[in-house]
Amino acid sequence: MAKRLETDFYTRDVLEVAPDLLGQTLIRVFENSRIGQYAITEVEAYRGEEDLACHASKGRTARTEVMYAEGGHLYVYLIYGMYWMLNVVTAPKDISQAVLIRGLKEITGPGRLTRELKIDKSFNGESLLTSDRIWIEDSGIKPAYTTTSRINVEYAGVVWGAKEWRYVVND
DNA sequence: ACAAAGATCCGT
DNA sequence: CGGATCTTTGTA
Numbered sequence: 447m448a449k450r451l452e453t454d455f456y457t458r459d460v461l462e463v464a465p466d467l468l469g470q471t472l473i474r475v476f477e478n479s480r481i482g483q484y485a486i487t488e489v490e491a492y493r494g495e496e497d498l499a500c501h502a503s504k505g506r507t508a509r510t511e512v513m514y515a516e517g518g519h520l521y522v523y524l525i526y527g528m529y530w531m532l533n534v535v536t537a538p539k540d541i542s543q544a545v546l547i548r549g550l551k552e553i554t555g556p557g558r559l560t561r562e563l564k565i566d567k568s569f570n571g572e573s574l575l576t577s578d579r580i581w582i583e584d585s586g587i588k589p590a591y592t593t594t595s596r597i598n599v600e601y602a603g604v605v606w607g608a609k610e611w612r613y614v615v616n617d
Numbered sequence: 618a619c620a621a622a623g624a625t626c627c628g629t
Numbered sequence: 630c631g632g633a634t635c636t637t638t639g640t641a
Binding site for chain 2: 490526531557597599601
């Protein structure tokens with residue numbers, strides 16, 4: 447039986463957590479039924495204040511504060527006025543890192559999956575360790591994957607834009 | 618108080 | 630390739 451991933455999994459460096467999230471099972475419960483139970487297939491790592499592609503590169507603000515929380519919390523924000531982005535906060539408290547969940551089995555696209563799973567601003571700051579409506583279970587599966595540079599982060603410049611911190615499960 | 622940009626998606 | 634759409638952030 448699958449077990450919910452716990453604190454020790456999330457409090458590691460984002461570059462370790464991101465690839466380890468591939469193949470794990472994201473569970474979403476809405477009105478007492480599981481409207482989502484999907485394997486994670488695509489993620490991106492955002493690594494702290496030094497990473498110019500990470501929102502936390504601006505330091506602590508009202509928006510980025512949750513990324514400084516202990517690993518295992520959620521960072522959810524609206525982009526382009528329309529799409530909610532689902533991120534898993536990683537690392538110990540006061541280190542601002544997060545993993546953007548970009549794709550699930552059967553639901554590709556970070557904006558599409560939050561629409562399908564009815565995830566919005568109310569999930570910002572929620573804990574994957576204690577929530578009764580969203581969490582991640584250890585599937586025991588370690589799929590083969592490929593790394594590429596992150597999507598749509600040209601604004602971060604050549605150095606940070608070139609980091610191969612996007613992880614995609616192979617076909 | 619205002620302007621600008623943005624970790625996207627969809628249709629042309 | 631451009632429009633939709635609105636929050637966050639910086640600047641005045």
